[in-house]
Each structure stands twice: as structure tokens, then as C-alpha cells.
Amino acid sequence: MSKKPTILIYLLILLSLVLGACATPTPAPTEPAAPVATEAPAEPVATEAPTEPPAAATEAPLAPTAGDKRIILATTTSTEDSGLLEVILPDFTAQTGIEVDVVAVGTGQALQLGVDGNADVLLVHARAREDEFMTNGDGVRREEVMYNDFVIVGPASDPAGIKGMTDAAAALKKLADSSATFISRGDDSGTHTKEKSVWKAAGIEEPSGDWYVSAGQGMGDVLNMANEQQAYTLADRATYLALVKEGLDLVVLVEGDKVLFNPYGVIAVNPEKNAAIQNDLANQFIDWIISVPTQELIGTFGVADFGAPLFIPNSELYNASKPAAAAALKVTGKVTTEMAWTEEEVKAMETMDVEAPNSKGVEETYTGVAINALLALAGLDPAATTVTLIANDGFSKDVPLADLQACASCILSFRSNGGFSSVMPGFDKSFGVKGVVEIVVK
Amino acid sequence: MIAEFNEIVLLSLQVTGIALFFSTLIGIPVGVAMGMARFPGRKLVVALLYTGMGFPPVVVGLFVYLLLSRSGPLGSLGLSWMAQLFTPGAMIIAQTVISFPLVAGFTMAAVMGVDPAVRQQVMALGATSRQAALTILSEARIGVIVSIIAGFGGIISEVGAVMLVGGNIEGRTRVLTTAIVLETRKGNFDLALALGGVLLGITFIANLAMLRLQGKSFDR
């Protein structure tokens, strides 16, 4: 008889277990699932204090009102995990008094949060899906923010032998051919989306087999898993570098391929979705994040720790503010194919060193690309007679084609602060044109 | 899609089933012994057992992870028979460790809840010590069944440890809970809910089945 209460207790425990099991799998689609990282209101005040000591005192009473303005930023784990947001967001709160509640999830969920109207603004990196999001009317404004790059990492022993390859797709193909274990995020994140596009480029629609491990976890988890299994994976550089500091053994094997660049966009969610969406605050956020000072802050993030920026600023405003940042070089006129190169592309060509007097008449060594080589790449029209060098300030100088062709050591040298100058040994010094942007063949 | 879905459900049941088998195999005798025996240091063992019952599963996951990690004490031995990280074996180890204290603890409580005079009566009827222990276990069976359900519920719905040591690998270590986390993260709430429904259903059916099973012994 005395056992009845005991059974009741067991049943209660049982019930709680069932309810416990029930609570775990039920997401609440009407609310953001993840807890939000809230900036302490005191922090922006503290950062301002050194520049404007009295401001700290006057701003302090404003703190309670500042707390009234909040927006929800749904973003990918990479921005949160790398520590970027922690560094830049206090500046936003200090400027606008708006608190930002960060929900760091996969890009898929971040976009879904937008679709469901559960976030005010998104900071994500999956270009195609962002475009789809905009087309569907889920977002009202989209701006470029920055980009980072992906790297293919793997064990130092590199059993598949992909080290140093510059074509990411070819590298993945090689991994597939040698059945080297590759760990995929497999979570529909931006990184996963990128990985799938590279596989596609490699001609592999759906990688499968024992060697292909779809982990369904975050970047850090996947890197650790790859480390444990001495496997390959595609990782964003920021997370990779952060984990290397924690003792990750993997090394970068493939980098620099254009397809591995990863642009981040910021999107204001359509306020018609939900009355609680604060479009004006979202716009303030976008205006702030694409502004030149914020972009410059982004560009310096990580430099101190890793020796290189983790994110490259890429907003239109920022790019416009850079004087001829993309100092391109063109070859036009009487050529078989008109050519246009970026500075990097030119620098990647075969270079040569020449001795020539500088503007003060002192001999100096210049490094650059032979002008004849550039002309050869474009292909000269037989009717061509003259070459005009055009500078970025509009200045131009004509050179007889025959004279130029006779000069093997005439080059476009690389200027220390970007751009090219013509170095023409044996010619008058007036032929030394600074800031050449175009070569017109006549 | 359906095939993957079934695979996840099946793996969940397999991993949890095997883990529960081991924890029951060890946990029930330990629970019975703890519930009946009086020996020096018993209080300490009971305290440890209760601590184990409330031990955060994710910490168990962490320990198993570190243990099996390539650089860990077991992983570095390179034993071929030892379960490796990111395999169902590792998940089974973690789930066994998590469910063992639940099974042993609840069994102990159930056995202690049996009137001590029952043992005396059973001995007086000519039982050996073993028979007496089995009879008391049978008397405590509702509690023992609850202990198994508690162990089952504790691990089938556990996500942290299996995520850590299993790695949520598609087709290999992805179970219901980790799949739910993943699908929620992807924004696939429909699929996440469906998986959640299956998990709920499994827990419910398991409870029903076990309660029915114990009812049977009365009607035999």
C-alpha cells in the first residue's frame, strides 16, 4: 500500500521526461530561436570617453532611451564567430543609440528569419539566394558590404597532392578522384552553398561516397572534425585562422581562385511582413555599415591578430572613395582584341628589371612588364604606326611604333602606390609617363 | 528524402537502443546491488550515482570527445577495436555513459522502495540470495521500467553529446535531434517539425509499450 505514492512520483518523472523530449525539437517559428548577444549600454560610452570626456557624462542619462531602440540582425555564424561584430557594433550603437540583437545562424536560417519577418536586417553571404530573396519581395534594400575568401585546407601531408593549385574546381576534382576524405558543412550555410558551386564547376553535381562527409555543423566544428580525421575541407579564412591560433594542424592548400571570393550583403527586410519590423532603423544600420568609416574599420579588423584583414570592405561608397582603386590598364585601337587588365593581373605577368635614370637623372632599377609583351597580348594590326600612352590625369604621349618595337627594355613599371609608369631607356625623359591607364594603338 | 528520413530514425533507434542495452545490462544489477546491499562507502557511491543522474549530457559528450580524440588518451593508442570519434560507436559510448546513472539510480530508488520485509519473507520461503534479489527486482519492476524509460528518454532526446562525438554526419551519425538542430538552422522548419513529431512519437510509443509490457506480467 505504501508504494502507491512512489509510483505516482515515477509517473510524474515520466511525464516530465516526455514533455522534456517534446520541448527540445519544437522550434518557435514566430520568435528567433537563438539567444541574442546584447551589447552592454555602457560599452559605447566607454569607447567614446577618451576622445570626448565630457560626452560620457552627458550621454549616460541617455542610455535608458537608447535601450528603447533595438533591431534584430540575423547573420551568419562567421561574422559573429570571427569577432567582427563585437568590434564594429559598439560604434553603431554609440552613433545612433540603437541596440543590435545579433542572431547568428546559418545563412539558410538567416534568410528564413527574414522571410518570416523575424529579423529587421540581414547580413549574409549567399549571393544567388540573396537575389532570390530580393526578387521575392522579402527584402526592400540590398547593399554590398564586404567579402572574404575561402580556402581549401587539409593535412600538411596532403595525400591527394593539391597543394599550390590555383584552380579550386580542379583541386576538388582531384580530391574526388583520389577519394580523399572531404568534410562538408552540409548545413545549407553560405559556405556550404559556395562549396556546392565549386563542386558543380568541377563537373561533380552531387559529391557522394564514403570519402564525402556531410557534417551538418558549423565551420569550427567541421574544421575540428577535419583535424581529427586528417581530412580536407573548404573553410572561410577567418574561422580557419582563428582556429589555427587554437592549435589546428591543418594547412591552406588552395587559395586565391576568384570563385573562392565570398561577398557579404546587407538586406533590409520588407516591413510589410510584420508590423514589428523597424525599417527606418534597419536603413540606419545599412547606411552605417556601408559608410566609409565603418568600411575602414572592417578593413582593419584582424590585421593585428592575423597580419591580414579577414574581411575586405566592398561597399559602393567605399569603392568610390578610393581614387582609382582599380587602376586598370587597357590596350585599345588598332589591335586584334582590345584588352583590359586589373592591376593584379598585370603584376601577375612576366616581369623584368631595367636600369634607367629617374627624374633627377640618377640611375635606378625599375620592375615592370615589357610594353611589347602587352601589345603582343592584344595583337597588333599591321596598319598600326603609332602608340599613344594615356595617363590617369588625361596627359598623353605618342611613341612611333617602330621605335617602341626596337626597345626591348621599354616597360610599364609598377608604381609603389599603385598604377604604372612608362620607363623608356634611350628615349627622352618626356616619354616617362606617370600613371599610364591606357595604351592606344593608331 | 523519405529514405534519408528513415535512415535518421533508424540510426536514432539503433544508437539509443544499443546504448540502452548496455546501460541496462550494467545499470540494473548495480542499481539492485546499491538498493539492497549495505557496505562501507555506499553513501559515497550513492552520491556519485545521483550526481551522474544530474550530469549535463554535453559534458559527458565533451569527456568522451577528449577521450577518443586523436590526441586523447584512448584515441592516441590507435586501438583498432576502439570506437572512433564521429562514428555511431562514439555516440553509443556517450549515450551509455549518460543513461547508465539514470537506469542505475532509478532502479536503486525502486529497489529501496520495496518493503525490506519482502526479502525476509522471500528468504523464509526458501529463496537463494540470487532468487531473492530477482524477486525484489520483480517487485520493483514498475520502478525499473521507469528507470529504463528514463534512460531512453534521456538519450533519445539528447542533442549536445551526440552532436559533439557523432558530428551529425549525413547518413552516418545524423540522428533525430541533430537533424532537428540542422534543419532549424537551415530554416527548414517544416522538416524540423516533422522530425520533432517523429521523436515525440517514438518517446510516446516507447512509454506506452513499456507500460503495457509491465501490465502483462499481472495477467499472465
Added chain:
Amino acid sequence: MTTAATPLNQNIYQVRNLVQTYENRRVLEIEALDILAGEVLALVGPSGAGKSTLLRLLNFLEAPTQGRIIYQGSEFNTSGDMSLEKRRSVTTVFQRPMLLERTVYENVAFGLRLRGQRDSKDRIAAALEEVGLANIARQRARTLSGGEAQRVALARAMVLEPDVLLLDEPTANLDPYNVGLIEAIARRLNQNHGTTLVLVTHNVFQAHRLADRVCFLLEGKLIETGPVQEFFDQPRDPRTHAFVNGEMVY
């Protein structure tokens, strides 16, 4: 049918210098007590006299602190060892029936199952018939009344056909109808099967009704033993006299 290992009227138990101590408290101290095969011996005395302790020792449920019990020629001493076969020829019905959470039938079958005897349906049916409960064999034991439960407990013991049946206050708290039934069953068991009965009771009338001999225990000591008539009519010890006449204050 039982074949008692000890012929009738010979000593089945010889208790010698038996001492039982619980946590330094001496609860039982008996120099000598012989129990005859086939007799009904009543142990009477106030609460705390050590009657139940003696009964547990007679069923080998606990080891004595000192001394020994010779049972059917085997010695039971401080080691607490007794062969399973001998142990199984003695059983006890306690004051509380302590039925298991099973059906009535399964409870009665329990002791036989412990002995590996599975095909004993007839014996179980006969035992249930004997205690008048054949009609509720399928019922769960937990649902029974106190008297029914105690009769099941008795059937469960009887079906084992023990040489010795120990009864520890078997009818305390029962209604007169059930008391009568149980006493009748016990008497039949003794008379028809020659089962030795040792009955612990604080009820002198029950002792008078059932026993051949009576022992009076007080504070763990055996004060007086005698044939039932003599015990009640001419007690030698004044304390026995006081107890028998209901004058003892305890």
C-alpha cells in the same frame, strides 16, 4: 506427502546457548530449548520478549551472535550457514502476509517455483481449496482483504509441505471469522501432515487453543516451558502466573 526427516516426538530443533544481539543490545538469550517433531509449540510473552527473533533464527534468516541451533542433525551457528535443502524444509508465515505483486495463484506458486517445481497445479489448487480461495486464484493479490491475504500466505507456505511451519502472530488484527479459519487450517496441517508448528502469539487464548506445549519468554529469556494444560493451570514461575492471568503490566 511429507516424510518428516525426524520421527515424531523426537527433537527436530535443539537450541543451545543461543544469544542474539542487535547493536550491543541483547534481545535473546536461551540456554536450552528442544522442539519435538510434530508438536505445536506456542511462544508467548509480551512485546519485545524476543519471540520473533527466535522465530527468525529458527528459520535461519539471521545468524546468532553466539550459540547454535541443531536442526535435523545440522548445526546452525554464528556462521549463518545452513544447507539450502534444510532451509527449504522450514518456512514462516509472518504477521503481515507480504504477498508479491502478482496474482493469488502466482503467490501460492512462488515457493514451488523457487524450488524449480513448475508442474504442481494440483497442489496449488488443493492449497487454495484448503484456505477457501480457489475462486479468486486469478485475482491480483493486492486487491485482497487482510484475512484473505493471510490465508493466501498460509496456502503459499502449506503448498511447500514443510517439516516446520513457523507462525509469527498470524492472526493479529484479523476478524474472528478469519482467526477461526486460520487456526483450523493450522490444526489440520499439524494433524494430517505431522507438520511441526511453532506459533508466536501474545494471545494466551490462542496458545491455549492450539498448542501442545507453551514457552514463556520475557526480556529475551526463556522463563518457563511446559505442556499446555500444566502451563496454564500450574505455572511454576510467578511471572508466568502473572502473564497467564493477564496481570502482567507491559
